[in-house]
Amino acid sequence: MIMDCAVIGGGPAGLNAALVLGRSRRKTVLFDDNKPRNAVTSESHGFITRDGIDPQELKSIAQEELGKYPDVKIEKQHVLAVEKKEGLFEVRAADGKVFLAKKLILATGFKEVLPDLERVGEFYGKSLFSCPFCDGWEMRDRPLAVISENENALHLVKVASNWTDDLIFCTNGKASLSADEKNMLENNGIQVYAEKIARLVGNLGVLEKIEFESGAAIRREGGFITPEWVQASDISAALGCKRNALGGIETDGMKRTNVEGVFACGDILMAGASQLIMAAADGSMAAIGVNAALIEEKFKI
Known part of the structure; x- marks a missing residue:
């Protein structure tokens, strides 16, 4: 037929x-x-x-x-x-x-090819997501991070800020921002972390903190990434x-x-x-x- x-x-x-x-x-x-x-x-x-x-x-x-x-x-x-x-x-x-x-x-x-970050697959779909419009409501008002290395990173940060006032931007040592862009984010309460990430830490898919190669760490409960x-x-x-x-x-x-x-x-x-x-x-x-x-x-x- x-x-x-x-x-x-x-x-x-x-x-x-x-x-x-x-x-x-x-x-x-x-x-x-x-x-x-x-x-x-x-x-x-x-x-x-x-x-x-x-x-x-x-x-x-x-x-x-x-x-x-x-x-x-x-x-x-x-x-x-x-x-x-x-x-x-x-x-x-x-x-x-x-x-x-x-x-x-x-x-x-x-x-989707996930960023090369230790344990990222454990958190993806549970506390780390790619689309704020899909999952931002469930993550609202929490301490969140945007982890992104690509050219759309700045846009994602701006969009994600709609759901929380406690947001940081981690470039993982790769994404570049101009001085004006960095100032713009920081003037809106968004701290930029340019250091390379060593690992993501948490249990059962729930993110607890982000550790950087210097040994510094910051507590976060989730966020958004760009596969x-x-x-x-x-x-x-x-x-x-x-x-x-x-x-x-x-x-x-x-x-x-x-x-x-x-x-x-x-x-x-x-x-x-x-x-x-x-x-x-x-x-x-x-x-x-x-x-x-x-x-x-x-x-x-």
Whole structure:
């Protein structure tokens, strides 16, 4: 059977794309290998009616809802490769099955590479986070730190200050600030620590203090860091999809890539803030784009 669309990625973007396609009576196969970027997260926030939900519970509810639509099939497995042959996409799954689809939606997301700090993985997702809008409320009014080495560090510090008046900025000896920028932060009560961090200290994922190479230490209860984002899958590259300045997939307003028939949505775009509600909205738009393309092909003169 030739499917109308294959959706690769079972996060909010892929799930919402499959939902809109199912409701549009499009024969759809959704691939989900259940290796989400937010596996360390126990609560997801900022999604109306689902604020604070466990990401796996959200996925379970979504998959149950998709079960109402007979044209949507869920394959809980990894996609090894995708090739475009004679106008169709040949999707090869890990179990050896091959699926043919007229259109393709990529919603494979990205992976996070954490900073090279001792024990950082123990605290990430529990008391250290990447998105203040996602987790700032839970960390409000505590002594927090922003630990960042990249070019967006200053912006993150400014944003994080919205949730606490007790904030420090640790550059880990790498991020550079001008004298004016440093003064600006300190004038707003934000101390800058330029020394390299020796280790993070705490128990059961709860940060207690940051120790520096000089032996100095400062007590903190959590904060925010900036992981590096990299594509979780090389399928888009293999198909020839163009990348944007951030390394994400370049699309137009309908989520179409430069490759005919290929759409992309969610975190894979690396277009800025990464939140469930934004990814889900992206998935909806990609599905609308697919539906529009199929309709135009049907009524082509």
